Amino acid sequence: MVKKLVALGVALALLALLEPAVAGVKFTDEDLKSEESLWRLYERWGARYNVTRHPVDKLRRFAFFKDSARHVHLHATAAGQAPGLNGFADLTNDEFNRYYKCNMLEAGARRTLPVRRRGDGSLPLPISIDWRIKSCGTGPCLSPVKSQGVCGSCWAFTATGAMESHYTIQGAKDNRGLVDLSEQELVDCDTHSIGCKGGEVDYAFDYIIAKQGLASLASYPYTATNGTCQAAGKPRVDLLLRVYETVPANDEFQMLQAVTYGPVGVSIAVGPNNLEFRYYDGGIYSGPCGVANDHAILLVGYESNLYVLKNSYGERWGDDGYMYLKRDHGK
Template sequence: MWLMEVDVMNRIVIKELRKEKVKQELERKTVGSCWGNGEVNFNKSDMHDDLHAFLMEAAKLSCSHFSTGEDDDEDKKAKLKCLGHRWKHKHEAPKEFKDHAGRSQRWQQIEGINQMKTKKLVSLRHKRPKHRMQAPLNSCFGIVLNEEYAENQIRSRYEHWISRHRRLYRDEHEKAHRFQIYRSNLQLIMSFNDLGLGYNLTDNKFADLTNEEFRAKIQCLGPPVKSKHKPSKEFKLPEKPMQRKHRPRKHKKHHKTKGKMHVPESIDWRKKGAVTNVKNQGRCGSCWAFSAVAAMEGINQIKTKKLISLSEQELVDCDRKGENNGCSGGYMHTAFEFVQQNHGLDTESDYPYNGDQGSCDTKKLEDHSVTISGYKNVTVNSEKSLLQAVANQPVSVAIDAASFTFQFYSAGVFSGPCGSELNHGVTVVGYGSELEKKYWIVKNSWGADWGEGGYVRMARDIADDEGMCGIAKMPSYPLKEKELAVTSL
């Protein structure tokens, strides 16, 4: 049992070290650099077969470059230098080579083992690389025989990417510029994926954008204001004249017993028919509208058993009196206010989305296909309260989506690194766990060709009170009942 506990602790430490290395690499934004990069020359004829397998495994762990010392066969040398190549060996490297001890100590162990097995002392010389590698597939994580071949591979992949995403550039100069960005991004994507941190990245439709350009593109919340998410006693929806005040009623499904919450272990509102297809906000900074609409579509289906796709465009065009500003950003809770005060929201089919901010169609504004009675703020910085809310319906949340890892997220449980400066509105439509990894199921508005069919699973129940990427900082959800005042869990 003690050994098992030690092994678990070692795994945790190693995982954190690897995450820290990734974080440092992302912060440096250097291309083609390898941690502990070096070169070792050895003659295979002096090596025991077991040791040769050990060396190749150690190479992948230490990110060092190898050459055979045989000048007559460049291909063999190149293959041995290719650390990303998935070599198939009958023998696995011993555990001492899989820890995160210093590289020099590992090589001393290797030399000692080899001397015992072959009666030969082989010195493994450590050399610094003469230069950083530039070709993405020729980095310490790539599979390639030479730089020219790598360049051709990348250009071919880039042309296919252009065709797949129907990208049009002004001229060849812009195309060449975007290729350099694409190549840089691809290298970091491949390097990250090789670390095996539980989720993968891919060269998606944002692959020709720098992270700075991506950050500017996805900013769609209003300016950060600390007082926007207040408890119910300080913040209520405006009441109509002659309308008597209602005492906020406790949500029947949100309850605690002896300090414990009674919620299912997992829930997916998609499977319950409460989530419409993934939508795409395009170039418009209207994520706030998509997040709010998804939450309203959810509660309406839960209450009426009818799934109706609602109009984000109505919010973009017509919700302009308060803090929301169309394609220039807004907030989900103020969108709920607008719909409640307007006595409803039109359908998407009647008021379709066009990705631009236009004049409000007042005739369609009067069409009230779906109504809500108010909204609730979830207790801030409390994933437990957020869990309780999502157990009952989809919930609008804000996150920091500006990281490189979120930009190119492809699949798996997203666990950062990311910040908590809120800049993007999304909707939590469920939660669950996979191999003891707890996660939120989050619906995005970047189309079905991003992430897991337009969704991202984000790590849940983490040490930070704000949640992964600040997901617990500003949650809210609409009500569909005779409850008018804004309340808090």
Template structure:
């Protein structure tokens, strides 16, 4: 069942429609001197992220906000101005409850095609970044960062549509405008997912290869699930998906090879009450210690890598991270599962075209 639209959920669904330019709210020692200066910072943060609270709720949220500010300040590196993202006045429990989006894995109704054999003799580029690439249509390959809101655990559907959109753009058939596909159709219609209570991009790929998919404009996102599939009454987009490929678990070389050809859906372990992930406002995310947990619970889109990091596109909107993206530290074999489990389950990407 969909989570109820109430309190925090309503506020953040509305905020998802009003994404401000990213960058975060910077603050310094002066802002921590008194409750009055912290309140002024809270007001500035509220304006920056279009957050409106009724008076009683605002007072309660201010206590959470103060804790976040002090926590972020203590964690900031020497000489670096700390910043606040758009989640600074929600609790860690609320963040875990409202933004987790993976369910228990189960067998799908169809297996993937046989995966390609990796050529380990080819050299890898030092870095890949699909954020800066232009596809055959002349448009940016990557579409905009989108927001799942706080009422629907739909990261898996955003990761799947994001992968489909960019692989179609890379294919460049007919030099068409970039697609924006319907996340909501996957939530309502994919029989192997639990809708807003979680799912897998892998099952979404199976669904699209069989049924096709509509555009986001024809089947818009509501951040809720009522169990009614409307796919039969919405037109299919011109997308030929032959199936999907898998990247094997615990094999960073094959993962990096795959992303040189196009973004790959991956999963990581965010973990319960992970304040470091909740507060992330750019820079290198280390995920050290027990913060990440051990069970992968969030799907995102790997869109590149650098010498010591992966570049990952999230579905929290531009109010989180570096304009909605994350730089996750590579651990170079310290753990077979990689930082926060990024290698644990491998990855998936669609096969588009003839």
């Protein structure tokens, strides 16, 4: 599923991953037995994700919710897993694809550089890495999970997520702390991409290099819409990004080598109408994969048998915004 990889190498971590948790609303066969029990499940789901609907719209969406619950139950049972619902369970599939799917552009030919490790380059890879539990100075190394909302800007969130962490990792000795960079600036101002209609992590990094920084999110807030570039005059975080490295496609060793320095932006192939990816609520992903890259996501760790990925769908998706993917999934 992991296809093309973009990395910036900065620091080394030797950490153990946390065991995958399951964050969705769990339910059983009993919840599907009647309209009343399904309605109670819908109410419990709404309370868990703080979803409120107008009464008329709520009745309409209850029908979509029932279909979601039944599909999730069927798939989870077949996979030997406990069924659970994420925060997108009362949307139609068309709505999810229209509002949350990302559009990826193919960047031009890129210079491929080896990902270098400190020392003589002969150090073995750590057994596991998890940047979520690594500290940089007195704070975390990894910025919080964000939501791209109704905008196909996963590429922008992957770029800022990588830069936010690498900036913090580089400045750990000085306790520089996390920064909150503006995805909206990339959506509005990166002329090689087309905002909510699609982009490429490579192009975002090129933009950051040219500007030598990005506005903070507070001074350039995210609107999840295409807008006119307003970067001029905004306070900027000086990122000192001079070059980035592109890991060869499907080269797992170099990808794992890169993530020892910090989070790595990757492109993955989800595929059209992938309900298992849409409904993913935690645990190890067991659904299908696509054949062409159509989503950008941040690799933040690995274990002997899985990757840990940070998505940009907010905490209502997956394990509070994270995904666990078998390293041999789709092979």
